[in-house]
Amino acid sequence: MSIVDRSIQAYQEHFGSAPAFAAMAPGRVELMGNHTDYNGGYVLPAALDKATAVVGAPSTDSKIRLYALDLDASAEFDAANIVKDPANSWADYVLGVVDQLRKAGIDVGGFSAAIHSDVPTGAGLSSSAALEVSTAYFLRQLFPFNLEMMDIARLCQRAENQYVGVNSGILDQFSSIFGKQDSLLFLDCMTLEHDTVKMGRDDIAVVICDSKVKHALTGGDYNTRRAECMAAAAHFGKSLLREVDWNEFVARESELPEEQRKRARHILTENQRVLDMRTAVASADVNSIARLLAEAHASNRDFFENSTEEQDFLVDAAVAIDGCIGGKLTGGGWGGCTVNLVYTSAVEGFCQELAAAYKAKFGLDASIYPCKASQGARAVDL
Secondary structure: OOHHHHHHHHHHHHHOOOOOEEEEEEEEEEEEOOOOHHHOOEEEEEEEEEEEEEEEEEOOOOEEEEEEOOOOEEEEEEOOOOOOOHHHHHHHHHHHHHHHHHHOOOOOOOEEEEEEEOOOOOOOOOHHHHHHHHHHHHHHHHOOOOOOHHHHHHHHHHHHHHHHOOOOOOHHHHHHHHOOOOOEEEEEOOOOOEEEEOOOOOOEEEEEEEOOOOOOHHHOHHHHHHHHHHHHHHHOOOOOHHHOOHHHHHHHHHHOOHHHHHHHHHHHHHHHHHHHHHHHHHHOOHHHHHHHHHHHHHHHHHHHOOOOHHHHHHHHHHHOOOOEEEEEEEOOOOOOEEEEEEEHHHHHHHHHHHHHHHHHHHOOOOEEEEEOEOOOOEEEOO
């Protein structure tokens, strides 16, 4: 049963009627470009074949009634006077989108909705963006509005920044909306110019490993890193680290406090790695792909300091397995997932061997699964 079908069933059971509209939006994996988005840099992500579905119908009153199947939790709000419910913080991602639509002059009224997702939460695969974007595409059917795809991405980003309170960049929402089947995405976060990038060979799979060590970006580390990056950029008279010249940084990095120096070095080198990885992927330069993945994870570990012992182990163990080209941390960090490129002929053995090694080391069952680059957000006909 698909996530939409399960959402429809949950809606019928919870609300006692059939939903009228549905939408779904995928999570994403970032192959390269970790924390570069809010620094105006480059990113190289892919939308995943794991998604969030929102199904529902307009209400006859001003009430917003939500049911989260995965949490078996329900919440109710007044569309005309939304007040957060600390006991149901999951609803903030929906309410943030409603809030932004209303600020944009779109008259969002009452509605009921059921939500279901197979994007792991707290794993760095953008479950929050998948919920925000699927909500926007759902609400566009109930309360029609005319916004371009990038404008919807920016609206959902503002929902996360201003309502949820995480100062994230646009990577997650962009990926969820612009995803292309069997392709990576390239985005210049300063100009918002973007393109698709096809893998130069078809025998390489993307394998994600969820460490099951959870993170919560609202906990403060994410916003702290962003503040450190902005302070480093300001030291060079710039608003974003993307604008800082590499040679000037090298000449003057000793002027920065240690934390700012490390964060800036990661971002500036990561931007170049995105450009290099785009070329390496398109041309199937496996040696360069392996080197760039290794350099990226080392930079996260040593300079951005958002890796964990579990993620470091997963990367080291992965590259020691035959058939693995390379791996790195993906997502916000402080737990969550690693992403690995593995020859398709070796995927089954890779998954088994890595899971066994992780279990032996930490006593935890990691979720390891191959995934495919997927289509972006869309309305679903019922």
